[in-house]
Amino acid sequence: MAKPEVKALDSRAKVIIAACQMIGEDPSSTLSVRAVAARAGVSMGSLRHHFPTQRALRDAVLETIYDVVAADDQIIHDTSVPVRDRLAQCLRQMFAPGVGEEARQAWIKVFEGFIVPEPTADTRQAYMALDVEGRRRVEHWLAVLANEGVLRPGDRIQQARFLTTVCTGLSIERALPAEDSILHTETETLYAAVDAVLKTSL
Incomplete structure (x- = not known):
């Protein structure tokens, strides 16, 4: 039986995962856009397409951490x-x-x-x-x-x-x-x- 095809992560998901990993490793990380893009393996242009500002990136990461990881944040x-x-x-x-x-x-x-x-x-x-x-x-x-x-x-x-x-x-x-x-x-x-x-x- 053929294995179901696993859908590849899109660039937005890669950025979120990379940024969450960076905060997990260093809670004081400022989430430099360049460092996040490098960690995610995406171009700066791709990252900026999804997150035009560092604030937009930071908000998305915080939402992921506290809405997904911290389930008590309802x-x-x-x-x-x-x-x-x-x-x-x-x-x-x-x-x-x-x-x-x-x-x-x-x-x-x-x-x-x-x-x-x-x-x-x-x-x-x-x-x-x-x-x-x-x-x-x-x-x-x-x-x-x-x-x-x-x-x-x-x-x-x-x-x-x-x-x-x-x-x-x-x-x-x-x-x-x-x-x-x-x-x-x-x-x-x-x-x-x-x-x-x-x-x-x-």
């Missing part, structure tokens, strides 16, 4: 939920787990790993990989919202950096002593950050 696509609630729920995934002692222990590990010791090239590289991966995840959520036309115009990388900075601060706050309900004040701050990047009419 919140951002659930249009039955108000957009600000969707983004806020996604951002909560960036926080240290729990509150109080649990959050304190999580941050102690971060401080012991990256702040207490003298910085080395290895610790810098390890931290930067985590930081870049976190921002990429937020950029992906923002890309989904941009496609829906609900994101405020602006530099998406800067918006992602702003939101991850807010999340880092809220995550540390979970580990600190607090008088008020930490989850209540956290939610207020989180929604204020979300509203800063969404269109005001929402």
Whole structure:
């Protein structure tokens, strides 16, 4: 019996696979268009045909990683939920787990790993990989919202950096002593950050 013919990958699929592999090997990769084209074995013209800008390539790769590889990323696509609630729920995934002692222990590990010791090239590289991966995840959520036309115009990388900075601060706050309900004040701050990047009419 003849084996079924396997359809060859088109150039777009080759580019996506190559770029995903590059991020898998080095989460801090900037996805140089030239390097991705070389890795995929396609011409620069072919890559530019499918992805006219580096941003278009980056968005497609993030969509593949978080929609295909990370199956738990359905919140951002659930249009039955108000957009600000969707983004806020996604951002909560960036926080240290729990509150109080649990959050304190999580941050102690971060401080012991990256702040207490003298910085080395290895610790810098390890931290930067985590930081870049976190921002990429937020950029992906923002890309989904941009496609829906609900994101405020602006530099998406800067918006992602702003939101991850807010999340880092809220995550540390979970580990600190607090008088008020930490989850209540956290939610207020989180929604204020979300509203800063969404269109005001929402």
